[in-house]
Amino acid sequence: MMTDKSVMRHITKDITNEAVTEYLSNFYKPLTPELGELRDALEAEPVPVILRETEDFLSTFMDVIKPFKVLEIGTAVGYSAMFFAEKIRQYDQLSGPQVYTIEKDETMFRRAKQEIKKLGYGDYIRCYLGDCEEGIKQIEKEGSNRFGLIFIDAAKSHYRRFLEASLSLLADDGVIICDDTLFQGRPALEGEIPPRKHRTNTLALREFNEFVKTDPRFSSTHLAVGNGITIIKPI
Ligand SMILES: C[S@@+](CC[C@H](N)C(=O)[O-])C[C@H]1O[C@@H](n2cnc3c(N)ncnc32)[C@H](O)[C@@H]1O
Numbered sequence: 533m534m535t536d537k538s539v540m541r542h543i544t545k546d547i548t549n550e551a552v553t554e555y556l557s558n559f560y561k562p563l564t565p566e567l568g569e570l571r572d573a574l575e576a577e578p579v580p581v582i583l584r585e586t587e588d589f590l591s592t593f594m595d596v597i598k599p600f601k602v603l604e605i606g607t608a609v610g611y612s613a614m615f616f617a618e619k620i621r622q623y624d625q626l627s628g629p630q631v632y633t634i635e636k637d638e639t640m641f642r643r644a645k646q647e648i649k650k651l652g653y654g655d656y657i658r659c660y661l662g663d664c665e666e667g668i669k670q671i672e673k674e675g676s677n678r679f680g681l682i683f684i685d686a687a688k689s690h691y692r693r694f695l696e697a698s699l700s701l702l703a704d705d706g707v708i709i710c711d712d713t714l715f716q717g718r719p720a721l722e723g724e725i726p727p728r729k730h731r732t733n734t735l736a737l738r739e740f741n742e743f744v745k746t747d748p749r750f751s752s753t754h755l756a757v758g759n760g761i762t763i764i765k766p767i
Pocket of ligand 1: 580611634663
């Protein structure tokens with residue numbers, strides 16, 4: 533039998549608990565039927581896509597901060613980029629490229645371009661192929677306006693680098709959101725050596741989570757939503 537302590541330290545893929553996640557997932561509603569169908573297909577494939585709970589959070593969060601433009605690091609096949617574009621359409625109007633997204637994997641990048649075109653978001657989303665920093669340099673060179681929301685959802689061991697690199701593109705009242713920062717609860721298990729295949733990500737996220745909490749440039753909070761969401765506001 534597990535003791536209370538061992539229950540607390542038990543790793544699940546679910547950082548809250550299964551019943552709560554299942555309960556909350558009943559409230560999930562895709563922004564459009566087409567995005568809902570795409571999500572179902574991507575989850576079945578599977579390819580990386582933001583969790584339903586994360587999307588639900590982002591949806592209301594965007595209604596609160598209403599960013600005119602969004603920068604995303606980590607496109608995968610473009611689902612979240614299309615979600616951001618559709619969301620902007622709901623509270624404002626889409627009048628041109630307002631979602632900029634960077635992907636370093638060429639196969640993902642090509643597929644994202646196709647999916648985005650297929651669902652009709654081609655005029656509103658700009659895709660950049662390359663490492664985060666290359667994409668950011670390109671966006672800076674184009675002289676794009678600053679971004680009200682920056683969403684970091686790429687290699688977990690490089691979050692600090694992504695954050696530092698993207699700060700120059702953040703609008704004065706902008707907010708940064710990092711996804712997956714509680715990574716299956718693993719960063720919370722201080723003192724335990726993470727299994728080899730998760731070691732780099734776990735240790736890097738633990739360091740990153742502490743960094744954003746202690747760096748005086750930021751106000752930040754970690755939410756146990758989805759796989760962990762960190763909201764960062766430069767102060
Ligand atoms: C979790 S997936 C993104 C999912 C996507 N945001 C969605 O919800 O539809 C992470 C993506 O980040 C990309 N990536 C990883 N490291 C990167 C880097 N240094 N620069 C740009 N993209 C990167 C990966 O190739 C992968 O496709």
